[in-house]
Amino acid sequence: MELVLTRVYKRGGTNGTLTLNGHFVCFTIELPWKENKQNSSCIPEGNYELRSRTSTKFHNHLEILDVQNRSYILIHPANNAITQLRGCIAPVNLLTGIGTGINSKLALQKLLSLYHQARDKNEKVILNINSNRYEYLKQIQKSYS
Helix, strand or coil: CEEEEEEEEECCEEEEEEEECCEEEEEEEECCCCCCCCCCCCCCCEEEEEEEEEECCCEEEEEECCCCCCCCEEECCCCEHHHHCCCCEEEECEEEECCEEECHHHHHHHHHHHHHHHHHCCCCCEEEEECCHHHHHHHHHHHCC
């Protein structure tokens, strides 16, 4: 299974649209791009394998594997990238601004459900991160149709 995260970079944060087979899954929020600097930048574009992870702080969530010069990059709930993220990705149901959104826990549950369905079929789950602005706008239009 390949999830596609299409980003738009802004000075105050990075917003994205997550899709599966061209269908909208959720929006995402991240820190702005700062040359992959640990704890203050979103991660580089590319393809990454995901795996399930559990912690006391975030409970069930996902980990993004093999990020260059980074470790423990997670997909976990957060509604404000600047105050709640340190390089991770937060799924949200609705964007409320640059790097902000709402209903992150609900969006994560949807994403985890898709992840576990794929793993139950022994499929690898890949996250493809890109920044095609045209695709991003097309996905936003679809989500409101």
